Amino acid sequence: MEIRVLILNADPVFQDRALVVFDRLNLQTEIVRTFAEAIVALLAENFDAFAIEGEPQAAMEQATNARQHFPSLPIVCLCTRPHRGDVALLAEQQKIALVSYARTTRGLRRRIERFVRSIDTEGAPHAEGVDPCHSLVGNLNQFSAAEILQMSCLSQRSGRFIFKSRRGNSEIYLQHGSVRHAVFGSLEGESAVAEVFRWRQGRFYFEEGVISQVQTVDRPWAHLLIENLQKLDETLDLVSL
Amino acid sequence: MRSQKLETSLRLLTLQLESWKKLHDLVTYGLDKEKPIISSEQERQFTETRANLLQETEYIFRQLNILDGLSGKAMNVLQRTVSVRGLRDLTGEDVRRLEMEWNAVFTKLGTIQGQLKARRKQLAGQTVIAYYLGRLFRWPAIAA
Numbered sequence: 001m002e003i004r005v006l007i008l009n010a011d012p013v014f015q016d017r018a019l020v021v022f023d024r025l026n027l028q029t030e031i032v033r034t035f036a037e038a039i040v041a042l043l044a045e046n047f048d049a050f051a052i053e054g055e056p057q058a059a060m061e062q063a064t065n066a067r068q069h070f071p072s073l074p075i076v077c078l079c080t081r082p083h084r085g086d087v088a089l090l091a092e093q094q095k096i097a098l099v100s101y102a103r104t105t106r107g108l109r110r111r112i113e114r115f116v117r118s119i120d121t122e123g124a125p126h127a128e129g130v131d132p133c134h135s136l137v138g139n140l141n142q143f144s145a146a147e148i149l150q151m152s153c154l155s156q157r158s159g160r161f162i163f164k165s166r167r168g169n170s171e172i173y174l175q176h177g178s179v180r181h182a183v184f185g186s187l188e189g190e191s192a193v194a195e196v197f198r199w200r201q202g203r204f205y206f207e208e209g210v211i212s213q214v215q216t217v218d219r220p221w222a223h224l225l226i227e228n229l230q231k232l233d234e235t236l237d238l239v240s241l
Numbered sequence: 242m243r244s245q246k247l248e249t250s251l252r253l254l255t256l257q258l259e260s261w262k263k264l265h266d267l268v269t270y271g272l273d274k275e276k277p278i279i280s281s282e283q284e285r286q287f288t289e290t291r292a293n294l295l296q297e298t299e300y301i302f303r304q305l306n307i308l309d310g311l312s313g314k315a316m317n318v319l320q321r322t323v324s325v326r327g328l329r330d331l332t333g334e335d336v337r338r339l340e341m342e343w344n345a346v347f348t349k350l351g352t353i354q355g356q357l358k359a360r361r362k363q364l365a366g367q368t369v370i371a372y373y374l375g376r377l378f379r380w381p382a383i384a385a
Contacts, residue, residue: 014300026243031256033293
């Protein structure tokens with residue numbers, strides 16, 4: 001499957017060293033000029049990675065901001081100048097890849113290719129089928145994850161929700177109307193729940209009675225719901241910046 | 242096979258078309274008398290789009306070899322559209338001319354984009370060897 005990369009570059013016509021490299025790679029790319037446009041595009045969930053090209057400080061600031069709202073998204077900062085140590089430290093903390101312009105285009109290409117190779121698109125669903133053990137199946141574009149989790153928690157359900165989108169698969173385990181465990185890729189617990197809250201495309205399946213031995217979420221559902229809806233509002237606020 | 246030059250041209254053209262579309266959306270809004278409120282955010286977006294077009298148009302048109310035919314029309318559009326609010330003061334004749342010139346630029350760019358995409362599709366089905374062999378055998382014969 002072709003990897004889709006969203007590129008944020010304020011001056012994509014004249015400051016295009018990394019864009020020239022992206023042109024050579026077999027990728028599907030879309031270029032936006034502002035952070036607000038990038039958020040709109042990322043909310044539509046059509047991208048496997050997010051690249052920000054610009055000055056190290058400014059690019060890292062935008063990348064950190066994006067990381068708060070898209071915890072599992074692979075993000076790379078393409079710095080037009082060599083970056084300082086504090087920028088590298090912040091990048092490591094926020095799990096953001098950092099690529100400085102190499103002296104040669106070949107060097108830059110090698111660094112970008114390394115990032116592209118690290119993008120995992122294996123998690124995306126390939127096959128789809130209704131299993132008789134699924135007691136509830138539906139589309140996320142009709143019912144959001146928040147709505148169906150709210151409904152299931154109110155009716156004191158126990159079981160496993162599987163959410164499948166182009167971003168990958170996530171599992172959320174309920175026990176007597178509370179979220180007990182959530183996992184999405186390398187994320188676990190509340191951050192995995194937060195990720196699923198943003199999904200607007202994909203499918204969900206509920207299997208009654210599947211209980212998780214692991215407990216990674218210990219807050220009541222109502223708290224999670226309010227906090228994540230608030231976070232979603234904050235993400236949407238970025239669009240109007 | 243993937244051509245670097247073709248991909249770069251397509252990227253530049255796509256960016257340029259996006260800016261022309263944004264400009265058109267704001268011009269259409271400005272000319273719509275039923276929408277009396279023009280926000281400062283819309284004016285800001287308009288100025289930004291216009292600024293991008295002003296600095297990039299000539300460079301991109303030169304890269305695509307369409308500078309001679311299109312540059313004048315594009316500049317006319319950009320000079321006539323001063324602000325969203327200012328559009329409402331244009332006469333009927335000016336608005337008609339503005340729409341015609343915008344359409345000429347947009348049509349030409351859209352056509353070239355289609356041609357480049359068709360070329361990309363054609364190249365995607367070829368290997369590098371097949372491409373160069375094809376070029377070699379299509380070479381015109383020179384009469385002795």
